[in-house]
Amino acid sequence: MSFNPLRWPRNIKLIVAFGVLYVVWGSTYLGIRIGLQAGMPPALFAGLRLVPAGLLMLAFAKWRGQSVRIPLSEYRIVATVGVLLLVGGMYFTFLAERSIPSGLSALIVALLPLWIALAEYALPGMDRPSARGILGLVIGFTGLGVLMAPRITGIHGTPEQFLGIGLQVLGTWLWTGGSVLSKRRPVKTDAIVATGYEMLTAGVVLLFIGTVLGEWNGFAITPSGAGALAYLIIMGSCVAFTAFVWLLRNAPASKVMTYAYVNPVIAVFLGWLVLREPIDGWVLAGMAIIVAGVALTTSAPTRPARGMTPMPSAETLLAADEAELLAEASGAGSVEAAS
Numbered sequence: 001m002s003f004n005p006l007r008w009p010r011n012i013k014l015i016v017a018f019g020v021l022y023v024v025w026g027s028t029y030l031g032i033r034i035g036l037q038a039g040m041p042p043a044l045f046a047g048l049r050l051v052p053a054g055l056l057m058l059a060f061a062k063w064r065g066q067s068v069r070i071p072l073s074e075y076r077i078v079a080t081v082g083v084l085l086l087v088g089g090m091y092f093t094f095l096a097e098r099s100i101p102s103g104l105s106a107l108i109v110a111l112l113p114l115w116i117a118l119a120e121y122a123l124p125g126m127d128r129p130s131a132r133g134i135l136g137l138v139i140g141f142t143g144l145g146v147l148m149a150p151r152i153t154g155i156h157g158t159p160e161q162f163l164g165i166g167l168q169v170l171g172t173w174l175w176t177g178g179s180v181l182s183k184r185r186p187v188k189t190d191a192i193v194a195t196g197y198e199m200l201t202a203g204v205v206l207l208f209i210g211t212v213l214g215e216w217n218g219f220a221i222t223p224s225g226a227g228a229l230a231y232l233i234i235m236g237s238c239v240a241f242t243a244f245v246w247l248l249r250n251a252p253a254s255k256v257m258t259y260a261y262v263n264p265v266i267a268v269f270l271g272w273l274v275l276r277e278p279i280d281g282w283v284l285a286g287m288a289i290i291v292a293g294v295a296l297t298t299s300a301p302t303r304p305a306r307g308m309t310p311m312p313s314a315e316t317l318l319a320a321d322e323a324e325l326l327a328e329a330s331g332a333g334s335v336e337a338a339s
Contacts, residue, residue, distance in 0.1 A: 114293060
C-alpha cells in the first residue's frame with residue numbers, strides 16, 4: 001500500500017482518521033499532565049499551545065483557498081466564545097491537572113454534552129432533551145457523584161484533588177457557556193477560520209495572564225515539556241482536527257461524535273499506562289456510568305423548544321450542521337480542542 005494517504009482506499013482512510021480522532025484527542029490530557037510535571041506553568045503552557053495552533057489553523061484555511069478576513073462584529077462573538085471555551089474551559093483543565101490525574105480530568109470533561117443539554121433545556125428557544133436524553137443526564141451526573149464520593153467521604157484522595165475536581169467542573173461550565181453562545185449567536189465566517197481566531201485570541205489572553213502572574217520568572221522548557229507542547233500543537237490541535245473535519249464530510253456525524261465517549265476511556269488507559277495513574281473501582285464505575293449517560297444523551301432525539309415546529313433527530317441535525325459541530329469541537333478538543 002502506498003504511503004501517500006491521499007491514495008489510500010476509503011475504508012483505510014476511515015480507520016486511520018477514527019484512530020487519530022480517538023487516540024490523539026484522548027491522549028491530550030496525558031500531554032497536558034506530562035508538560036505540567038515537566039515544570040511548564042499552566043497559563044503560559046496553554047497560551048504557547050494555542051497561539052501557534054491558531055496560526056496554523058488560519059494558514060490551513062488560507063491554503064484551502066478560504067479568506068481569513070472576519071468582520072469586526074463577528075470577531076467580537078468569536079473572541080468571546082474563544083475566551084469562554086479556551087481561557088475558561090481549557091485553561092481550567094491545565095489548572096485541574098496539577099492536582100488530579102489526567103484520566104480523572106478527562107472523565108469530568110466527558111460530561112460536557114450533558115451540561116450543554118441541561119443548559120439547552122433550561123434556556124428558552126433551544127431544543128430540549130427527550131425522555132431518553134433526560135435519563136442520560138441523570139445517569140451521567142450520577143457517574144460524577146461516584147467519582148467524587150470517595151473524596152467527599154474521605155475514603156481516599158486529598159483536599160487538593162477535591163479542589164482539582166472543582167476546577168475541572170467549573171471549566172466544563174465555562175465551556176458550556178461558550179458552546180451555548182456559539183449556537184445562539186452563529187457567525188457566517190468559515191468554521192476553521194473562526195476556530196483559528198478563537199485559538200489565537202485565547203492564546204494571547206493566556207500569555208497575558210501568565211505574564212501578570214509572573215510565570216515568565218525562571219521559565220524554562222525541558223525536553224519533556226517541549227515534547228508535550230509540540231505534541232499538543234501539532235497532533236492535538238492540527239492533525240486530529242483535520243481528521244475530524246474529514247470525517248464529518250465522509251462519515252455519518254452520529255458516528256463521528258462517538259469521540260465524546262471514547263476519548264475519556266482512552267485517556268484513563270493512557271494515564272495508567274504511561275504515568276501509572278491509579279485506577280480503582282470508583283474510577284471504573286464512574287467511567288462506565290458517565291460513558292453510558294453521555295452515549296444515551298447524545299444519541300437521543302431532541303424535542304423542539306416550546307411553541308416551535310418539531311425538529312429532526314439529533315443525528316440528522318448534526319449531519320446537516322457541520323459548521324456548528326466544527327465550532328463546538330474547536331477547542332478540543334476535546335476537547336482536544338478540548339483539552
